[in-house]
Amino acid sequence: MPKKLIALAAAALCCTGAYAQSSVQVTGLADVYAGSMKMAGDASRKSVVNSGGMTTSWFGFKGTEDLGGGLKANFQLTSFIQVDSGTQGRFGGDTFFSRDANVSLSGGFGSVLLGRWMAPNFLPSVVGNPMGDSFTFSPLILHMDVPLFNGTGWKATVPSDTGWSNQIAYSTPDIGGFKANLQYQFGEQAGDNGKKNVGANFFYFGGPLTLTGFYERAQISNPGQGTYLGTTKKDWMLAAAYDFKMVKPYLSYGQAKADNNPDKAKTLQVGASAPLAGGSLLASWAKTELSFTDLDRKTFTLGYDYYLSKRTDVYAMYMNDKITNQSTGNSFGVGIRHRF
Numbered sequence: 001m002p003k004k005l006i007a008l009a010a011a012a013l014c015c016t017g018a019y020a021q022s023s024v025q026v027t028g029l030a031d032v033y034a035g036s037m038k039m040a041g042d043a044s045r046k047s048v049v050n051s052g053g054m055t056t057s058w059f060g061f062k063g064t065e066d067l068g069g070g071l072k073a074n075f076q077l078t079s080f081i082q083v084d085s086g087t088q089g090r091f092g093g094d095t096f097f098s099r100d101a102n103v104s105l106s107g108g109f110g111s112v113l114l115g116r117w118m119a120p121n122f123l124p125s126v127v128g129n130p131m132g133d134s135f136t137f138s139p140l141i142l143h144m145d146v147p148l149f150n151g152t153g154w155k156a157t158v159p160s161d162t163g164w165s166n167q168i169a170y171s172t173p174d175i176g177g178f179k180a181n182l183q184y185q186f187g188e189q190a191g192d193n194g195k196k197n198v199g200a201n202f203f204y205f206g207g208p209l210t211l212t213g214f215y216e217r218a219q220i221s222n223p224g225q226g227t228y229l230g231t232t233k234k235d236w237m238l239a240a241a242y243d244f245k246m247v248k249p250y251l252s253y254g255q256a257k258a259d260n261n262p263d264k265a266k267t268l269q270v271g272a273s274a275p276l277a278g279g280s281l282l283a284s285w286a287k288t289e290l291s292f293t294d295l296d297r298k299t300f301t302l303g304y305d306y307y308l309s310k311r312t313d314v315y316a317m318y319m320n321d322k323i324t325n326q327s328t329g330n331s332f333g334v335g336i337r338h339r340f
Contacts, residue, residue: 026059029057041323073104121158249270
């Protein structure tokens with residue numbers, strides 16, 4: 001009996017040692033707000049309880065295995081969800097793991113990733129404005145990523161979603177606060193393998209100073225398998241922020257142009273965040289000019305974000321939205337965001 005117990009204990013220790021070098025995490029974020037929304041050009045106002053006021057809600061799995069010698073294997077499988085209704089995805093027809101579906105190897109050389117991951121435009125736009133990744137209230141994100149489905153016909157300036165499928169990405173190691181990503185999305189178009197998306201971005205975090213930017217050349221739509229856009233679209237942006245402690249100002253500028261459209265979209269954004277009463281006062285203004293049609297869109301948001309804990313915050317936002325020759329929109333919302 002003692003020998004059997006010793007053998008079982010040794011086996012348990014061996015199993016524990018083997019699995020201790022691997023980890024799988026269930027993680028995500030739930031964000032829901034209530035408000036009254038009217039965008040520029042909307043015919044009427046709409047009262048809503050919607051998901052994703054400050055961050056698009058999501059859930060999923062992430063894991064890593066230590067392979068030894070500083071080498072690690074990693075995976076991500078994460079899905080967007082509309083928490084107000086329980087509907088999967090950001091919109092109808094969105095793929096299930098549209099946020100992340102990838103596997104990678106990382107080490108002192110940086111990392112190499114295969115699968116679906118962020119497009120080059122996404123993180124620089126989030127880092128470069130005080131509203132972060134709000135697809136509801138951030139002026140910069142709205143102009144870049146969210147078309148208006150009303151009579152204005154206003155389109156997003158980003159050519160091919162905030163995530164790319166079928167890509168290979170190389171991320172450099174951190175070199176004195178500088179990091180970069182090089183990304184290539186295979187078009188997988190039968191009979192025309194030349195169609196593809198390519199891009200890159202960079203980040204510099206040096207004390208209070210933040211610098212970032214991206215460039216994209218896109219021919220393939222996203223998410224999912226993707227189809228040929230019928231043209232080549234190019235866009236780029238540069239952004240900077242500096243934390244003075246009392247206030248953190250933001251500034252960004254970018255351009256977008258499609259080969260089959262004479263319009264060039266030029267987007268300027270200025271913003272600031274400031275600590276206030278245990279939370280943050282947030283303000284951002286963005287203007288996008290269409291050079292050929294001589295139209296512009298101006299959006300301003302003012303809000304307050306208060307953290308109840310490290311994982312939970314509540315927020316209130318007011319937004320004004322204007323497009324040349326269109327009715328003005330005013331929106332406001334209050335919500336709660338929880339990370340798990």
